[in-house]
Amino acid sequence: MYNIRFQSQNNEFEPVLIKGIPAGLSIAEVAIESDLYLHHNCGLMCACSSCHIYVNKGVEFLEGISDREEAFLERANEPNEFSRLGCQSVLLDGEGYLEVTIPNQDKL
Numbered sequence: 001m002y003n004i005r006f007q008s009q010n011n012e013f014e015p016v017l018i019k020g021i022p023a024g025l026s027i028a029e030v031a032i033e034s035d036l037y038l039h040h041n042c043g044l045m046c047a048c049s050s051c052h053i054y055v056n057k058g059v060e061f062l063e064g065i066s067d068r069e070e071a072f073l074e075r076a077n078e079p080n081e082f083s084r085l086g087c088q089s090v091l092l093d094g095e096g097y098l099e100v101t102i103p104n105q106d107k108l
């Protein structure tokens with residue numbers, strides 16, 4: 001099980017800690033199921049860059065980045081070394097703590 005602290009890049013919502021998340025879910029799925037707004041224009045299919053997030057802590061608990069994800073990340077707004085696509089950030093078997101920043105959702 002995982003605990004993930006979500007925060008908003010531009011304070012659209014107060015930081016929130018989601019607890020007890022099972023492996024196998026993506027960060028995008030967790031955010032959406034927790035009513036945290038995150039664009040997902042292609043339906044979580046790794047075919048856009050709208051679910052771009054920053055994984056500030058705990059990236060080691062996620063499946064590795066694919067060439068396809070990398071290509072779409074290059075088209076994201078303000079990518080940096082913490083950037084991932086939320087729908088491709090799938091939690092591995094195990095347990096841990098992650099910190100995720102959701103970028104400004106107005107820019108898309």
Ligand code: FES
Nearest residue numbers: 042044046051087
């Ligand atoms: S929702 Fe389109 S790549 Fe994640």
